[in-house]
Amino acid sequence: MPRTAPLAVAVRRRARTGWQRWQGSWWQVLQCGLGAGVAWTLARALWDQAYPVFACVAVVVCLGVQNNARLRRVAELGVGVTVGVLLGTAVVHLIGRGAWQISLIVVAAMLIARFLDSGMLLVNQAALQATFIVAFPPQPGGGSARWLDAMTGVVVALAIAALLPSDPRRDVRARAAAFSGQLADLLDDAAEAVRARDAGAAAAVLERARGTQRELDAWAQSVSAALEVQRLSPLRRRGRAEVREQQRLQSGVDRATRNARVALRRVTTALEYGEQLPDPLAGVMHSLAASVRSLGQPPYPGETAPPSAATLRELAAQLGPRTLGAESLSATVVVAQLRSVVVDLLQAQGVPPAETHRLLPR
Numbered sequence: 001m002p003r004t005a006p007l008a009v010a011v012r013r014r015a016r017t018g019w020q021r022w023q024g025s026w027w028q029v030l031q032c033g034l035g036a037g038v039a040w041t042l043a044r045a046l047w048d049q050a051y052p053v054f055a056c057v058a059v060v061v062c063l064g065v066q067n068n069a070r071l072r073r074v075a076e077l078g079v080g081v082t083v084g085v086l087l088g089t090a091v092v093h094l095i096g097r098g099a100w101q102i103s104l105i106v107v108a109a110m111l112i113a114r115f116l117d118s119g120m121l122l123v124n125q126a127a128l129q130a131t132f133i134v135a136f137p138p139q140p141g142g143g144s145a146r147w148l149d150a151m152t153g154v155v156v157a158l159a160i161a162a163l164l165p166s167d168p169r170r171d172v173r174a175r176a177a178a179f180s181g182q183l184a185d186l187l188d189d190a191a192e193a194v195r196a197r198d199a200g201a202a203a204a205v206l207e208r209a210r211g212t213q214r215e216l217d218a219w220a221q222s223v224s225a226a227l228e229v230q231r232l233s234p235l236r237r238r239g240r241a242e243v244r245e246q247q248r249l250q251s252g253v254d255r256a257t258r259n260a261r262v263a264l265r266r267v268t269t270a271l272e273y274g275e276q277l278p279d280p281l282a283g284v285m286h287s288l289a290a291s292v293r294s295l296g297q298p299p300y301p302g303e304t305a306p307p308s309a310a311t312l313r314e315l316a317a318q319l320g321p322r323t324l325g326a327e328s329l330s331a332t333v334v335v336a337q338l339r340s341v342v343v344d345l346l347q348a349q350g351v352p353p354a355e356t357h358r359l360l361p362r
Helices: 004-047 053-063 070-095 099-116 120-135 142-163 169-196 199-210 213-232 234-272 280-293 307-316 329-348 353-359
Strands: none
Touching (some): 004 053, 053 070, 053 142, 070 099, 070 120, 070 213, 099 120, 142 234, 169 199, 169 213, 169 280, 199 234, 213 234, 234 329, 280 307, 280 329, 307 329, 307 353
């Protein structure tokens, strides 16, 4: 009986995570399926290929289930296949087929591909295609047939990505909201640790804060993928301004998070050594958490600044060491880092640097 509850929780979490992954990739999966069928049909019609398998493979590899780096995957696959087919054909013509020829061609293809670029897809495709040419019996069309298959798949993948794109802003917004909530929770929990003078709770918050970089990096990758989709597809260029704003927001939140980690580390150290932290500090951290939670929300009707920027301006005026009663070194360091967090978040929302620094008490 004690084992069933944790197992049930784990199953529910796994199911919820799987459902979220499905929601985030169902359109890309349909793109791969459609592209594979179209590539097969085109390769048979254009090049009279009986089994153009690699045309379908090229589509799936180029599109994948993520929007990011599609252009790079297309370039790497195209160059890798070209290098592999040319090398394989040359080796078969000059020195024939066999085990040592395969070893030679794999080494040569991978070395040439690594010289051209660092992409793993390029290196792998160069080696694989060269191996196929040397290892398999001669087929109608030879290496050129395989190359035509690959290029057909590449063209179809580009067409699918350009003509049937998903809206990349949804994923960017979701990641922005999720991380803002996570950072706000950390600040709220840190405020409670300061209020309770609980060093253990502060250490736990610090440990969680140190593990947030993966989510920040995923947010940045989502923004990059959105920009790439908008470059590929004219149908999605209307939202370019929003994605650029998200790019600026993500960069500022990244800097703010790093400063917040430093502040949390100093809070933990101060509480562990019994140093005095001013009572208003907890309230300031709660206010900062509330501002962070509203990041990315649009301005209210009749307003030009988003709600988070307005509350951060008010908070900045309170962040003076003397105003908060910061007398110890640790308290001064924490206040200084919180000032940096506020400055980063304001600049992330378009407030000029000179203005953000004028808001802070001297």
